[in-house]
Amino acid sequence: MKSLFKPAFAALLVSTGMAWAAPDAITVGMVLEPPNLDPTAGAAAAIDEVVYANVFEGLTRFGADGAVLPGLAEAWEVSADGRIWTFFLRSDVKFHDGTTFDAYDVEFSLNRARAEDSTNAQKPLFAGIDLVEVFELGNIVITLKEPDGAFPWKMAWGDAVIVAPESAATLATNPVGTGPFVFSEWVQGDHVTLTANEDYWGGKPALARATFRFISDPTAAFAAMMAGDVDAFPNFPAPETLPLLAADPRFKVIVGSTEGETILAMNNKVAPLDNVKLREAIAHAINRQDIIDGAMFGYGTPIGTHFAPHNPDYVDLTGLSAYNQEMAKKILADAGLSGIKLRLALPPPTYARRGGEIIAAQLRAVGIETEISNLEWAQWLEQVFRGKDFDLTIVSHTEPMDIDIYSRPDYYFQYARPEFVALIDKLKGTTDATARSELLRQAQEMIAKDYVNGYLFQLAKTGVANAKLVGLWENSPTQANDLTAVHWVD
């Protein structure tokens, strides 16, 4: 009896001992798995959500409130004409593979990103750069073609992180950066694991290990949260279950803002949607509040243009496309439009799938028939985003300050009105804050009055986390899950 009791007691000790140990690991749930892990060579938000500020760092970085903070550059200064930027680099930074970080890495990274054959998804960020020069290892001098007050902001993007020439070729599967976490393993279809960088210049992070688990199914996400398999789900896919989680003392629900303008994108170059009257009618047929309530269970802020409402330069233009079925019918009748039938392509997120069904019903009410097709992300990127083979689609544009996508002639919704392109060009060369605000206001108004897309709502960041976890970002000023400051408390 005694011999039986001993191992059992030992096992008990071991198990309780494990439970009492201060947790230094975290499992973060994500809906989408990144297609690769190189933020400088891919458009997917999921890449940045794993590696931004964790594995990779840029000259500057976004803080939790969206402010541009020093990153690998401790400070910077600009010449009087606004064209020559000098960034003073940290001298105590090493890449995860042991190589030293210096100005040549910056030169390499920027030239790689803006090269002719670059695969960077945000090449416009680097388009203004004329010359990148290294005079000494501790600083980098960047000459711009035009003055650009937003240059440090551009360098804070995930697409502008600094990589080393020694490891740049294999970043997609083996990301090597300078951040507080080192890439450890990627089991495709399941998870990515990062471990603490002992030699991080900013001090060793509180967490020893961070695992990103990919759970696309909302039900599975809820189950994983309830079972404790996941400690935090910063973008929780099932908003309807948030009240249940909020009522549970084990969890806290974090509702914040994102940069995600959720739009009903329309193919502006293809009949019948090349007709502004039809687009206007569609805009008036849409009941935004019903979409927010029905698809997002109330989480979301109505928008009337492609701009984030929490941005100080935001102009409320929802009145231009106010919900009015009679007006929509009248516009259609006056324009002689009848028997319209459109295809509606829906990617997997809840806002698209549920929002799509609601919009289909709202359009049917004014006499526009839609045919819904549910697409997986790969199909959507291929057919809609790259192939431009669509009439209507619903998607959330989560990049910050991305109104300039309307000036890109080859962008999937194909707007690029010359006046708008000129406006954005002018904005790029303007550094004065008041003048920038005015230009941004004009840009917002132009796309709203042209009814380029149906502007639905600003995506809310609806996150769930273990109540004992602190340091997670409340808002999403950029696509990121910065774990640097995350730790457990009792």
Added chain:
Amino acid sequence: MRPGLAIGIVLAGVALAAALTSLVWTPYDVTELVISQKLQAPSALHWLGTDHFGRDIAAMLMVGARTSLAVALVAVGIGMGIGVPLGLLAASKPGWADELTMRGNDLIFAFPSLVIAILITAVFGPSAVNAIIAIGIFNIPVFARVTRGGALSLWTLDYIRSAQVAGKGRARISLEHVLPNIANLLIVQGTIQFSLGILAEAGLSYVGLGAQPPLPSWGRMLAEAQTMVTLAPHVAIFPGLAIVATVLGLNLLGDGLRDALDPRLRHAR
């Protein structure tokens, strides 16, 4: 009448009646979304409550019954229309024709129905029509085998032999003498395949490969109810019950018909 058969007739009859009624009348319009009325519990206004878009669940189930029954009916039709002639051919011509058709059937049997459905929808896109085709295809070998099995035993009987001696061709004998004598068998098998067809349609719709929105379907109702179960259980319970009741009803009906139509079983019990 056996109680099983009676229950089967009632359950299947209710589903059929709901589907037929939905052609002319539903309590609410299922294409109209009333978001302010979402996830209402069952009440006098909405007997079975409302779903996450404020649609009346009773109305959704009625139209969903139409989708389910139509898909299953056409799929069984495809299976019978192709499978039965193949089975008759195989039974009437032992040798290469028999081998060829039956091995072809084995080939289809080897693929799980869901794999065939995914294959078809991957190529042609998900829709109710493609679900019908997918379910129909895996019904073909079932009917071919049942027909061949039943027909083979008939071909050894004297009256078939005498028909042959009288100069009737194989095709004519198959149609005039074999088919009527295996009709019972086919009706029973048809009922069972019909219930499997409803289950298959629900399964395909559940994974998003069946009927596309806004066309209501029991399987998709269940899929959409998944995350709401804790919030409003009725959105999952009623579509689930509809599937269970209809499939159970059809199975009882099939069993009952077999007992009633097979003279040997009738006397034995």
